[in-house]
Amino acid sequence: MLQKMPMPQKIMIVDEEPADLRRLERLFGPTCQVLCATSGEEAQRLLEQHDVALMITELRLPGASGAGLLEHAAALRPHMVRIILTAHADADALAEAINRGQVYRYVTKPWDDEDIRLTVARALQHYEAAKSGHEAEENNKRLARRLRAMTRGVVRAIADTLEAKDRYVYGHARRVSGYASAIGRRMRLGTGALEQLSLAALLHDVGKISTPDSILLKPAALTEEERAVVRLHSERGARLLAAVPEMEEVAAGVRHHHEDWDGTGYPEGLAGERIPLASRIIRVADAYDAMTSPRPFRDALDHERAVRALREGAGAQFDPEVVAAFCGLEALAQIRASIARGDFGSGFLPVARPAALRLLPLEELLRVVEREPALAASVLRAANEGLRAEDATLNLYTACERLGADALREIIVQADRGRRRGREAEVLRDHSRRCAAAAMLLAEKTGALDPEEAYTAGLLHDLGEALLRSLFPEEAENITWLGHPFTVEKEVNAFGVDHAQVGQWILDACGVPATLSFAVQAHHDIDHVNDPAALLLQVADAVACADDSSEMAGLDALAPDRLALLRLAPAELARIHEKTTEMVDGRFDSVAA
Numbered sequence: 001m002l003q004k005m006p007m008p009q010k011i012m013i014v015d016e017e018p019a020d021l022r023r024l025e026r027l028f029g030p031t032c033q034v035l036c037a038t039s040g041e042e043a044q045r046l047l048e049q050h051d052v053a054l055m056i057t058e059l060r061l062p063g064a065s066g067a068g069l070l071e072h073a074a075a076l077r078p079h080m081v082r083i084i085l086t087a088h089a090d091a092d093a094l095a096e097a098i099n100r101g102q103v104y105r106y107v108t109k110p111w112d113d114e115d116i117r118l119t120v121a122r123a124l125q126h127y128e129a130a131k132s133g134h135e136a137e138e139n140n141k142r143l144a145r146r147l148r149a150m151t152r153g154v155v156r157a158i159a160d161t162l163e164a165k166d167r168y169v170y171g172h173a174r175r176v177s178g179y180a181s182a183i184g185r186r187m188r189l190g191t192g193a194l195e196q197l198s199l200a201a202l203l204h205d206v207g208k209i210s211t212p213d214s215i216l217l218k219p220a221a222l223t224e225e226e227r228a229v230v231r232l233h234s235e236r237g238a239r240l241l242a243a244v245p246e247m248e249e250v251a252a253g254v255r256h257h258h259e260d261w262d263g264t265g266y267p268e269g270l271a272g273e274r275i276p277l278a279s280r281i282i283r284v285a286d287a288y289d290a291m292t293s294p295r296p297f298r299d300a301l302d303h304e305r306a307v308r309a310l311r312e313g314a315g316a317q318f319d320p321e322v323v324a325a326f327c328g329l330e331a332l333a334q335i336r337a338s339i340a341r342g343d344f345g346s347g348f349l350p351v352a353r354p355a356a357l358r359l360l361p362l363e364e365l366l367r368v369v370e371r372e373p374a375l376a377a378s379v380l381r382a383a384n385e386g387l388r389a390e391d392a393t394l395n396l397y398t399a400c401e402r403l404g405a406d407a408l409r410e411i412i413v414q415a416d417r418g419r420r421r422g423r424e425a426e427v428l429r430d431h432s433r434r435c436a437a438a439a440m441l442l443a444e445k446t447g448a449l450d451p452e453e454a455y456t457a458g459l460l461h462d463l464g465e466a467l468l469r470s471l472f473p474e475e476a477e478n479i480t481w482l483g484h485p486f487t488v489e490k491e492v493n494a495f496g497v498d499h500a501q502v503g504q505w506i507l508d509a510c511g512v513p514a515t516l517s518f519a520v521q522a523h524h525d526i527d528h529v530n531d532p533a534a535l536l537l538q539v540a541d542a543v544a545c546a547d548d549s550s551e552m553a554g555l556d557a558l559a560p561d562r563l564a565l566l567r568l569a570p571a572e573l574a575r576i577h578e579k580t581t582e583m584v585d586g587r588f589d590s591v592a593a
Contacts, residue, residue, distance in 0.1 A: 008033045009124055010050055014043045014057035014069065015085065020109070024056065027113055028120065038062070040069040047076055053127045054120065056083045056107075074102045079130050081123045083107060154244050155199065158206050166216060167518050167531075169205055172289055174525065175501060177201040179285035179326070180278075182496035186325040187281075197278045200253030204282050207237030207254070221298075234258050235267050253278030257286060260317045280319040284310060284326050287318070292336075294508075303336035332496040334471055339502075339509050342381060345374040345466030357409045365408045366400045373432045373463045375415050376456065377510050379403065382411060384511030394512040395452045396459070428466055432459050434544035435537075437583040441576050442540055446566045448532035453516060457533070458540050461520050464502030468495060488524055500524050535566055539573070549577040 012035040013024045025034045035050060037043035040061045046052075055073055059066035070082055082102065087109035104123050107116055180201035184194050208216060211233055215226045222230065238255030241247045256270060256279035263271030265283075275283075291306040301309070307327055314323040338344075360368065369376050376396055383399035384392040393399055400408055439458030443449040449457070468491065469476040479490040491498040504521035508514075519533035523541065563570060 009053040009127075010035060011054040011056065011120070011124075012037065012043060012046060012050075012052045014038075014040070014055065014061065014066070016058065016060075016062055020058075020085075024116075027117065040065065043069055044072055047073055052077060052080050054081045054083065054123050056085050056120075059084060059086045070103060079127065079134055081127045081130075083119065083123060085109065085111070154247075155203070158203060158209075158240075161209055166208075167514070168293075168295075169208055169216070171504070171518060171521055172293065173202050173205055174521070175289045175293075175497070176204060176282065176285045178492045178497050178501060179288060179329075179332075180281050181492050182329055182332075183281050183285060183322060183325045185493050186328055187321070189277075193278075196249045197253065197281060199247075200250040200257075200278050201282050201285060203237065203241060203250065204254050204257050204286065205233060205237070206240060207233030207235065210236055231258070231266055249276075249278070252276050253282060255279075257282040259283070261314075261319050262316045265317075275319075280322050284318050284322045287313075288326065302340060303333055307333075329496040331472060331494065335467065335495065335497065335502055336505075338467060338471060339505050342378065342509070343467075343470075344377045344463055344506050344509075345470040357412060360405075362400060362405045362408070365405055365412070366397060368412060369396065369400065369408065370433070370436075370459065372415075372429060373460050374466055375412065376459055377463055377506055378411055378415055379408065380456075380507075380510040380512060382407065387511065389511075389513070392511045392513055394456045394507075394516045395450070396456045397452060425466075425469075428462065428469070431544055432462055433584055434580055435459070435461055435540045438540035438543040438576060438580045439536060441579050441583065442536050442543075442566070442568070445572065445576070446532075446536065446568055448536045448566055454533075454536060454540075457516055457519060457537060458544075460507065461503060461523055461537050461541065462499065463506050464499035464504075464520075467502055467506065468499055498524075530565060532566060535562055539563070539566065539568070543573060543577050543580055546577055549574040 008031065010033045011028060013021055013028075014037045015021050015024075016038050018038070021036050021038070025036060028034055035046050035052065037046055043055075043057065047055075057066050057069055061069065066084070066086075070084075073080060073082060081104045084103055084106035086106065104126065105119055107119060177198050181194060181198045184197045189197065208230070211230060215222065215229055218226070234255055234257060238251045241251040241254055253276055255267065256275050259265040259268065259270045259275040259279060260283075261272060261275070261280070263269050288306050288310060291301045291309060292303065294300040310318060310323050310326065314320040357365070357368070369379050379396065380394065380399050383402045393402075403411070436455045436458035439449075439461075440451045440455040443451040443454035448454075465476075472495065475494050479487055479494065488498040488500070500521050500523060504517045507517035507520055516533060519531060519537055522531055522534040523537035525534070560570070
């Protein structure tokens, strides 16, 4: 079998002296492919056409200077080796050329043939070594990208499984990841450590996939035997994650997230700083969320009581430094307190004329309520107060009927006292109304939700953002323009929680069914959930954001497999967008401002 001979390396010689060009061409022609140029412009044209390994150039050239040529060559062919050939000993010009062109060597005229042949040979060896190193680096980058893609695929599959297993477990994991990230940033962890921490926190309960549903979903306190079964989840989760490339640190964080600072935890009874820092942070975030989340067998604690319990446990269950960092998340306390008192972003309520309200029938009062998401949430809260979970509603029309016209007027007047005008407020309200209309149309098309419930969910889907803007106007303004998914990450860093999670808390406070508040919480987690209601909200949000129906043809907010879960074809989205605009215009044209 014939062996393919290697191609000779290309070298370029640039000099305005024909005699010097010919001498160098004869010297290197037998072993290299030599390109000759007598000016900087000619050399630049050749460089654009040929992959040159080595360039030898005079400094003084007609037209473009040798220094300029070297700078251009360094940008165009960064791995090409560059040698200066000069008869002039101007130290300043030589230093400038070397600095601008990243020069390997310089040779003075007249040269010795053997010396320059040796210099070129070493330069070409340097080129081959640099080229090999660059190729190895690029290969490593490609491998790293493949590993990251594989890891993301594994994480998505695990998150899908968690959601299918139990929505509470998925929601809990999502919140713990947010709290842990905020704690880690407050403790000034580096970017890499924060990424590993966020992932470990998201997956900390992955071992519960193999926990029997009879235990995991038990609507009562567990027995000692059942608790022993649950305790196996941290080791099971660690074993699962340890098999995934580059997940060793994540696996360690998961394995030890139930270790206690004083050594009384499990699975190994580690104490103090022997426990991985990620595990210590997850321990605090996990405990806080468990205490503040309602379960069938116990009520939730409010923020203040949960923080008090963390402080009491510092030095025993919890790392005191981690507890201090969590307690420093003041924004989280403000958000919780605002929701507890029923303030859902009242800084953005619209203008309402009390005298005019007395003349409006129930149907028109409903339209007034629909104009402002925070007001709609207050109406739902009042309508669901004191009801059993199975009797609660997310149907805004039903809520208004339950309250009656007089009660509605009172809620509108009370809420309107705290209003604030502003362009950003109106943009947010308009987007919410468009999302509500799109959600109703999508629900009618797909059957994924009751259309009226879909309308209300769309109207309230970004209520968490309204509350964050109301409480923290400057910080929120600096974050919102980034766009999803960067907004979510920055919100977690700034407030300890993102606006979708705040939205779920608001809906929980309004007593709406848990399946619908979960949809609001998860509607940005489109790569992690298969919940039809959350997917519907994600599509509705994308439709509401589009300026024109033609944008729907190139919609990339959802992968085709996600649209398929809704039995929805991409071609149908343009018509949904058109009907959304028609519906919003028609629904609010008759409502007094």
